[in-house]
Amino acid sequence: MVVYGCCGLLFASRFLALAERAPRALRLVRLGAALGLGLIALCIAADSQLGAALVAFNFSILFTLSMVLLGILAIRRKQVAGRYFLVATLFGMVGAASTTLSVWGWLPFNTLTYHGLEYGIIIEATLLALALAHRYNEMIAALSRVTVSRDELSREVAERKQAEEMLRKSESSLNDAQRIAGLGSFVLHAGSGLWESSDMLDGLFGIDRTHEHTLEGWLALLHPEDRPAMADYIKNEVFGQGGDLDREFRIIRHGDRAERWVHGIGKLECNAQGHPLQIHGTIQDITQRKIAEDEIRRLAFYDPLTRLPNRRLLMDRLNQALASSARSGRSGALLFIDLDNFKTLNDTLGHDIGDLLLQLVSRRLTACVREGDTVARLGGDEFVVMLEDLGEHALEAAAQTETIGEKILAALNQPYPLGPHNHHSTPSIGATLFKTHELAMDELLKQADIAMYQAKKAGRNTLRFFDPQMQANITARAALEEGLRHALANNQFELHYQLQATHDGWAVGAEALIRWQRPETGLVSPLMFIPLAEETGLILPLGQWVLETACDQIKRWEGSLHTRHLQLAINVSARQFHQVDFVQRVRLAIDRTGIQPDRLKLELTESLVLDDIDETIRRMHALREVGVRFSMDDFGTGYSSLSSLKKLPISQLKIDQSFVRDITNDPDGAIIVQTIIAMAINLGMEVIAEGVETEEQRAFLEQHGCPLCQGYLFGKPMPAEQFEALLLRS
Structure with a gap:
């Protein structure tokens, strides 16, 4: 029974985890057990029967108190097994009490007592087994929870390691990115x-x-x-x-x-x-x-060849210079510099040599100006020098500009070592002064450019200042060009006809002369717009209009007895004649109108004929085969050679009016006219004199064998209706 009680106490303490959950209660139980065992040992030593009784009693009390205490603790901790344990303890108390009373003699030890104790032990053991099974299930569940917790902990550890690895890689990537950046x-x-x-x-x-x-x-x-x-x-x-x-x-x-x-x-x-x-x-x-950024800025604002400021940067600095001039009251200047005959150098020695020359020129220009001035390259062989902080008065500023301009001329006239070549180059310089914002920047550049072209016209290698009258002429020229284009589009041109006749007034033909009837200003002289048309290329559509209109007029004249015999002469410019399809254009005009080709006469100048003589001869023969006739206009003013003249299918020579004008008072002029007449007759050509305005001139020409005349003496240029009326009167 003692062994049973001790084992029960040990089982209960382990069973309920009393050491962890109620350490004070466990210490009390152990203390009580120790005191009880000590007392029992003394009693046994003195009296075995009394010792047995004390053992039973002590164990009963100790067991009862311990079991009750442990059961209560188990229930308070919500352990279901504690309920079974507490009930089992009650049975154990009954068995212990009966055993103690039997030992002391207070209760007879008979069958009932024996079986009561036996059944009590059985019931107690059963309840303890149930409590143990329930506790076992709780321990298994707790173990499962521990296992789950361990798995979760392992997973958390793995996830943390993975996060740490990702963080390490992220830090490494960040360091690499920072290093690269x-x-x-x-x-x-x-x-x-x-x-x-x-x-x-x-x-x-x-x-x-x-x-x-x-x-x-x-x-x-x-x-x-x-x-x-x-x-x-x-x-x-x-x-x-x-x-x-x-x-x-x-x-x-x-x-x-x-x-x-x-x-x-x-x-x-x-x-x-x-x-x-x-x-x-x-x-x-x-x-x-x-x-x-510096490279982009350099490409945007500097010339890649010479490293000089380009037009964009020049305009920006010019704008600043104008503002500075307005504040200080001091003048500035623009020098527009163009290299003479630079294209010839490029064509003969190559662009590499040309680029080298431009680089050398840029260095010399930079050396000629002050630190605050600007040297820019606009493109090609064009440079601009901008001078700032000149004198307050125009004459003083002009003198300072001229001094620097002469210095530039002297520097650029020095020989240039271009590889194996020693090249000489000269500049033409145009200058204009500025002060405040009176003129736009583009206008200032235009003025300097105009002055530069005046320097070229003056013989090159010189400096010229802008002349306001020059600007007025250019402005008028620009307006005239615009008006010329408008006139072509709106059919503002007309042909006037000047009579070509024998000395007795018999009409043999006429020359068609273009006139521009401008609504704003009236009749415009051909001397004003023909040179402009030549320069701008408008002479081509203008010449085509003259050709078509002349053929239409010939066709109308062929329908009348009074005019069907007339030849009509038109002037052909060099640019028009050298068109690739000029021969075809003439043929198409003739075919369109259906006129007799020999009624159309083309007047060519000596300079036109001598320019690519072989091609000129080929074209003239092609048209001559069609029936078109040719007259050499202004003969005697050029440099025709007799050998070339013989090759040309020319049917008529026209003596220039500059010779006819002085034949009565200039012996030399008279001799020239006589020579031309004699040469034409000897070559089998017809001869006609233009600009005949007096009877004396007509008589001289008749006397020396010139059969045909054209001039104010016979009739002014006039519209077709007036011309036809003149024919009827004569």
Whole structure:
């Protein structure tokens, strides 16, 4: 029974985890058990029967109290097994009590007592078994929970390791990205001025951890030109005014002393009172970006060949110069420089040599001007020099400009060593003065350009100032050109006809002369618009209109008995004659109108004929085969050779009016006229004199064998209706 009780106590303490859950109760139980066992040992030593009784009694009390206490603790901890355990304890108490009473003799030890004890033990054992099974299930569930917790813990550990690995990779990628981007981070403390920086940033500055990591130590690494402004910016604008850091500046790397451009960005952190604590930020190396920006700027504002400012930059500086002139009252000047015969150099020696010449010219021009002046290249062989801060008075400024212009002329006239060649080149320079914004910038350049062309007309290699009258002429010319184009589009031209006749007034033909009836100004002289049409190329559509209109007039004349015999002469310009399809155009006009080809006469000048003589002869013969006749206009004013003249299918020579005008009072002129008449007769050509205005001139021509005349003596140029009326009267 004693062994049973002790084992029960041990089982109960382990069963209920009393050591973990109720350490005080466990100490009391152990203390009581120890005292009881000690007392029992003494009693047994004195009296075995009394000892047995004391053992039973002590065990009963101790067991009862222990079991009750343990059962209550189990129930309070919500352990279902504690209920079974408490009931089993009650049965154990009954068995223990009966045993004690039997030992003391207070209760007879008979069958009933024996079986009661036996059944009590059985019931107690059963209840304890149930409690043990229930506790076992709880332990299995707890073990499962521990297993689940262990799995969860393992999973959390794995996830944490994975997160740590991802973080490590992310940090590595960030470091690589910062290294590639040249980006480093920093923290600048406001109070102490301490500077914390990443390894990447230290590498950017070329320093290590031994360098002084303070604001002053950091400022010492900045470019001397940027250092004062950056120090003031950080102390006053960032820390002082509470702004964020955002500034581009230069640094001088420690060690190799390399200059680098960087961009600093930082966020200011303040305390609750708004006082600055520190700046968190980054600094990035932007040197390559700056180099690219400089290259873009150079390409945008500078000429790639000579490295001089281009037109865009020149116009920007000219705008600034005009504003400066308005403030100071001092004049400025533009010199427009064009190299004479530069195209010939390019064509003969090649573009490489031409480029080398342009580079040498740019250096000489730069050496001729002051530091504040500008030398620009507009393109090709055109340069512009802008002079600033000249005299306040126009004459003084002009004298200063002329001095610099002569210096440029002298410098550019020096020989140029172009590889194996020693080349000589000259410039033509046009100059114009400016003061304030009286004229637009484009207008100033135009004035200098006009003056430059005047220098070329004056023989090249010289300097000319812009003349306002010259500008007026050019403006009028531009208006005339615009009007000419408008006239072609709106059919404002008409043909007038001047009689060609024998000395007795018999009409043999006429010359068609173009007239421009301008609505705004009236009749415009051909001397004004024909040269302009030649220069602008408008002579081609104009000449085609004359050809078509003349053929239409011939067709109308062929329908009348009075005019069907007339030949009509038209002037053909060199540009028109040298059109690739000129012969075809004439043929088409003839075919369209159906006229007799020999009624159409084309007047050509000597210069036209002599320009590519072989091609001229071919075309003239092609048209002559059709029946078209040719007359050489203004004969005697050019340099025709008799050998060339013989090859041409010319049917008529026209004596220029400059010879006819003086035949009565200039012996030399009279001799020339006589010679032309004799030569034409000997070559079998018809001869006609133009510009016959007096009877004396007519009589001289008749006397020396010139059968045909044209001039005011016989009739002025007039519209077709008046011309036909003149024919009827004569």
